[in-house]
Amino acid sequence: MSERIVGVIGGSGLYEMEGLEEVEEVSIKTPFGDPSDVFITGRLEGMKIIFLPRHGKGHRIQPSSLNFRANIMGMKMLGVQWIIGVSAVGSMKENIHPGDMIIPDQFIDRTVGRASTFFSEGIVCHISFADPVCPALSQILAQAGEEVGATVHPKGTYLCIEGPQFSTRAESRLYRSWGVDIIGMTNLPEARLAREAEICYATIAFATDYDCWHQEAGDVSIGEVLRILAQSVRTAKSTIRTAIKKLPEKRDCICSEALKHALITSKKLIPEKTKKDLEPIIGKYL
Numbered sequence: 001m002s003e004r005i006v007g008v009i010g011g012s013g014l015y016e017m018e019g020l021e022e023v024e025e026v027s028i029k030t031p032f033g034d035p036s037d038v039f040i041t042g043r044l045e046g047m048k049i050i051f052l053p054r055h056g057k058g059h060r061i062q063p064s065s066l067n068f069r070a071n072i073m074g075m076k077m078l079g080v081q082w083i084i085g086v087s088a089v090g091s092m093k094e095n096i097h098p099g100d101m102i103i104p105d106q107f108i109d110r111t112v113g114r115a116s117t118f119f120s121e122g123i124v125c126h127i128s129f130a131d132p133v134c135p136a137l138s139q140i141l142a143q144a145g146e147e148v149g150a151t152v153h154p155k156g157t158y159l160c161i162e163g164p165q166f167s168t169r170a171e172s173r174l175y176r177s178w179g180v181d182i183i184g185m186t187n188l189p190e191a192r193l194a195r196e197a198e199i200c201y202a203t204i205a206f207a208t209d210y211d212c213w214h215q216e217a218g219d220v221s222i223g224e225v226l227r228i229l230a231q232s233v234r235t236a237k238s239t240i241r242t243a244i245k246k247l248p249e250k251r252d253c254i255c256s257e258a259l260k261h262a263l264i265t266s267k268k269l270i271p272e273k274t275k276k277d278l279e280p281i282i283g284k285y286l
């Protein structure tokens with residue numbers, strides 16, 4: 001059996017993982033270009049961890065410019081089976097308070113023009129995406145969050161906007177009428193690509209503020225938001241440390257065989273270059 005490997009994609013405020021042992025930096029070139037940064041590999045609680053700061057060290061890359069395909073392909077090439085995303089989000093519901101943890105189970109897409117499939121060059125793939133995150137990993141993260149004392153919302157709809165600007169008040173009111181719970185800019189492309197790569201994906205999201213819809217909460221100071229962000233990053237790290245001890249020896253969720261019936265193109269018609277580029281993902285089906 002291959003070694004269990006967990007990927008962590010750190011968002012705003014989470015640029016490194018303390019406590020890693022046997023730390024190494026691994027630079028990867030993918031057929032889809034360069035990932036956000038070098039991957040940091042190491043061990044945590046005996047488990048192999050691959051860490052990537054989503055926006056690069058020093059937070060250099062804005063959401064629309066992120067090479068999501070290179071980030072996820074890099075994880076796949078390093079043998080990652082689970083990815084835990086960490087994200088700061090805005091709350092769209094009164095009962096989701098700044099500092100609360102949300103494990104989104106649904107998404108709505110308001111991005112434009114992001115490359116969010118690996119299957120475009122002479123190959124067609126229609127994966128099932130009704131349940132866009134890994135149910136097993138989500139449950140583990142929610143449990144771990146409770147155990148470390150976070151206020152956890154185990155489900156929620158994440159609205160993914162293009163950014164980098166936050167919403168207007170009219171947009172924020174419209175999104176609230178759709179019933180969404182949180183708003184962010186990065187997690188949906190990651191979930192799509194991870195599913196295509198047959199990697200289990202789930203997110204720990206932390207509400208840092210009430211977007212701009214909440215009139216009374218409107219004058220929260222930037223100092224308060226930064227305090228909540230720092231506290232959320234500490235909680236995220238202890239949640240991850242607790243969660244990885246709960247991962248199963250072997251995956252039996254939908255994610256690990258997501259491509260089984262999804263590759264539509266006749267194998268003999270797939271271009272050689274595409275076969276080579278996608279080998280880490282589709283090699284086992286060719």
Ligand SMILES: [Zn+2]
Nearest residue numbers: 134200253255
């Ligand atoms: Zn899964």
